[in-house]
Amino acid sequence: MTVRYVLQSLRRRPAETIAAAVSVALTVAFLILLGSFTARTGARLTLRAADRVPVDWQVQVTPGSDPAAAAAALRGVPGLLGFRAVDYAKVPGISSVSPDGETRTTGAAYVVSLPDDYGSFAPGEIRRLVGAAGGVVLQQQTASNLGAGPGTTVTVLGARQRAQVTGVADLPNADSFFQVVGAPAGSGASAPPDNVLLVSPARFAALTSGATVVHQFHVRVDRATLPTDPAKAADEVTRRANHFIAAVAGGALIGDNLETSLSAAREDAIYARLLVLLLGVPGLLLAGVVTALVVSLRNDRQRRDLALLRLRGVGPRRAAILLGGTALLDGLLGAAIGSGAALLASRLGPYGNPSASWLIAGALAGVLLAVATELAPLAGTLRGTAPTVQAGVNPLPSTRTPLVLRLGLDILLLAGSAVVFWLTARAGYQVVVVPEGVPVASVNYAALLAPALAWPGMALLIWRITLLILNRPARIPAADPSGRLPDLRHDVVRRRRVRVARGVTGLAIAVAVTVSAAVFTHTYDQQARLDTALTVGSDVAVTLPPDTTTGLNPAIAAVPGAAAVEQVSHRLVYVGPDLQDLYGIDAATIGRAAPLQDAFTPGSTIRTALHRLAATPDGALLSQETLHDYQLHTGDTVQLRLKDTRGAYRKIRFHVVGVITEFATAPRDSFVVANRSYITAATGLPAVQTLLVRTDRPTTVAAAIHAPAAALVNDITAPRVAVPSASGLAAGSLSGLSRLTLAFGILLAAASAGLVLVVGAAQRRRATTALAVLGASTRQRAGFLWTEARALTIAGTIGGLAAAAVIAAELIKVLNGIFDPPPQHPAVPWPLAAAVLLAVGASAALATALATRWAGRVDASRLRDL
Structure with a gap:
């Protein structure tokens, strides 16, 4: 009887069934796609965080321990892709003699032994600039200090051994490459050395004779074996590292670069979930409301059907089963349509393939939603509480103000939202708190009360x-x-x-x-x-390492599609004992190509700050951290040390004209922005290390620029892994x-x-x-x-x-x-x-x-x- 009733209802009123099923399908598809997107976002964050790491572990053998024992233990690490032996030795310095007979000598330097295939093993660690990739390679800053290049003979002080340079390279990840392995959490990163010589294992022993050698193994693991969630992946990497540490029994320490990167991504994963919560869930609830509206179209008809069933002696339980069968059919049809739509959308959009768990959860939610929304309005009639069928079918509209409004609930909720929002503003809008050095992220859910109450x-x-x-x-x-x-x-x-x-x-x-x-x-x-x-600098940027003396010709960026080209001198400058980045700009025109916002200059506007800089030839904008560390203020005079034409650092006077927190290509801690013309006149070096290009076609313009081999051409459409943010x-x-x-x-x-x-x-x-x-x-x-x-x-x-x-x-x-x-x-x-x-x-x-x-x-x- 139930099946016959449901089929007859479908045959006689197909439009109502189709409308209810489609409305349920919307909710089901929305839920499945929302869950699928959430899972895919976590996986993408994990993948991107891992891809930023060129070397997953840096295993350092402790003094007196056997490197062979550490290597044997590494072979037993689950998911191991491979490892390479890398040795470090600190020497007193490196010297060279220029063609005119001038001798240049660096301070303390590192000699690093790298195997011949290290470049292919860890491609992100070394970027070849000129010459060969193997043999005896100078770091770019060291080559600049010595005025050396391929073919130059250098002497390693201490061992007093000579070597002929075969190439010059840059170390993009020098901070992690020269990290202090085993440093306590929260101690902060140490500055990488300015002078580095990369050599093959065959030359290492002779060049470092008498120096203390540090033995390391650079390790890569299979990222595909890690969980998709960044926090869970970081925990898995930590467990593998702890297993290795226990196996070597104190014979080695680990610099876990992979775990550090994954732990940093946990904040992004939390924000991603919050976005789904605050943007997706209201839409999901709205879909449920729309479903209830559609189902309500057939409530009057169902009340009449229920009245007829009651008149014919059908009891409340049997009537609920008959009407529930119709609701179940609507839910099953909606679940099937919604699941199919979600699978189709997942193939066409960036949602990822829905997992079986999300498909099942969406289908169950659709069925429950259909049954609840169709039977809830009839609950009173089913219990026999409606006074008459006619009164239940044709109720008079109420004109009384709803209770929630009589209680003033809207005023209370909005007042609560305003108070929470004000308290959150006082705390600096810190919703996700990640203490430095602590691999745990906490969410200040109280801050979310503002939009939740609003x-x-x-x-x-x-x-x-x-x-x-x-x-x-x-x-x-x-x-x-x-x-x-x-x-x-x-x-x-x-x-x-x-x-x-x-x-x-x-x-x-x-x-x-x-x-x-x-x-x-x-x-x-x-x-x-x-x-x-x-991070890139503009829509397109052509960059050389800082202090490169050859410089860039701005004509190379004058290609079709380039709307504006700005020149920037990127120099290294000593502020006291700290080596910082100095950017020489044309303050009056830099805004044509560089992204600028008033948020960059607290207490002022970016236009005002650049106008003051342009009006002060020896002016300088200093980062907030530099002003705080050295107790400087606007109007103060500061002596900075820059290289001149002889390669020696000399003192140059600058006047502080303001504070700046962000700038194109600049790091996010300490840097200086000054007038390029003044830097050129004071040092005698007119070389330009960066070209910023504004364009509406970044990919095309970047491909059309023919830059020198040592230069890097990047644009904002490049893969996000190549543009760390x-x-x-x-x-x-x-x-x-x-x-x-x-x-x-x-x-x-x-x-x-x-x-x-x-x-x-x-x-x-x-x-x-x-x-x-x-x-x-x-x-x-x-x-x-x-x-x-x-x-x-x-x-x-x-x-x-x-x-x-x-x-x-x-x-x-x-x-x-x-x-x-x-x-x-x-x-x-x-x-x-x-x-x-x-x-x-x-x-x-x-x-x-x-x-x-x-x-x-x-x-x-x-x-x-x-």
Whole structure:
């Protein structure tokens, strides 16, 4: 009997079943894709963090221990890809004699023994600049100090051994390559040596005779065997390292570069989950609300069916089983359609293949949602509590203000959100706290209360304001020769204000979810581009190592598509005992190519700071850390040491004109920005080490630039691994989450507008039929529906935009840790916002037009309903 009832219901009313199944499918597909994106984001963060590490472990043999024992223990490490022996020795210095007979000598230097295949084993550790990759290779800074190059003979002090240089190379990861293995956590990184000589194992012993040798093994592990979550991957790497340490029994220490990088990515993984929580979950809840709206279309019909079943003696339990069978069919159909749609979308979009667990979870959620939303409104009738069938089918609309508004819950929620937001602002918007040296990240969930309280608070406030507007007194009836009945239409909407306000609130939240997600993701994309451009330097950058004397010819960047080219002198300068980066710029024109923001110059604007720099020939902008460490202030004179034409450091006077925290290609700690013309005049070195190029076609322009072999050409579209960024999320992309949220948001916003109006028309079918019996024309009956549609659409869109502005502003401020640098103001995607409003307006117009046509029909069955 149950199966026959369900099949007959499907045969007689297929439109209702299809509508319910499609609405459930939306929720199922959204849930599956959201979960799949979350899992894929964690995997991508893990992969990107691991790809930044050229050498996973640096195993250092402790003094007096046997290197062979450590090598044997390494072979037993799970997931080992391979390792290479690397020896270090510190020597008093390196000297060379120039062709004119001048002798140059460096300070203390490191001689490093590298196997011949080290370049292919760890390709990210060494970048060849000139000459051969093997033999006797000088670090670029050492070659600059000695004025040496391929063919130059150098002498290693201490052993007094001579060697002929075969090449010059750069060490991009010198900080980790020369790390202090076994240093306590939180002790900070030590500065890498300025002078390094790379040699083959055959030459190492002779060149380091008498020096203390440090034996290391550089290890690479198979990243494919690690968990996809960064925190779990870091724990797995730590367990493998601990296993090795126990196996060698104190015979070696590990510099775990891989674990350090993965631990740093855990903050990004937490932010990714927070984004899913704050952007995706509201959309998921909205999908559930839309499903409930669709299902409510058949509630009246189900109440009639239930009344007939009760009249024929069917008990409440049997009636629940029959109606539950129909709901179960809707849920199963929706789960199947939604799962199929999610699988198709995963192949077309950046969501990854959904796992079986997410497919099962989505299907179960769809079935439960269908059963709950279809049976919950009938629960009272099933229990026999409805006074009569007629009263249950045709309830009079309530005009009483809802209890939550009478209690002032909206005011309390918004006040709580404001207080939490203010407290979060005082704490600097630190939502994710990662103590330095501690491999644990904690989330300040209290900071998330601001947007969490703002969502229901704004919804209830929109509900309250709509009720107040719709409850305004009707004007005195006047003559109505046109027969449009404006006073009566206003009074009908006023009597239905509670239901209309409920529909306005649903539509407003749909618009707010979509627009706030669009504003946040657009701001995120803008700042991610800025973050990458800061690291690269501009849309395209051509760079040489600092203090390179040959320099770059700006003509090489004058290629088709280049809109502006700026020259930057990148020098190394001593501020006291600290070696820092110095950037010589043309302050008046640097903004043509370099990304600039007011956030770079605290207490001022970037334009003001650059104007002061241009007006002060010997001016300098110092980083905040430098000003703090050396107790300097604006207007002070500071002596900095730079290399001159002889290669010797000499003192040059600068005047401090301001503070700067960020700059193109600059590190994020200590650096100096000065006038390029003054640096050239003071040192006699006009060489330019960096060219910044602004263009709308970075990939094409970068490919067209023919730079010297020692130069690196990079652009903002390069793989994010090649462009390391301060924020791992900003180095990645939220395209998957934004597409998912925005696509479903627009669809759900349009569906909310249409469905609310269709439900309202269905609830008023008896009233429109009565108007027809009383002689009202089709146009007059349609006027009631159009009046309600205008009130609902206008109020819903205005309320949704206001709520979106509040929510987006709070999200951007609370999640400030994602952005580096923070945005000056939210970026509004006007075309997308217009598309949302257009979709809502079109859906409302279409739904109302169909409803008025349906309302114009008066037949025997509708007359019987009276």
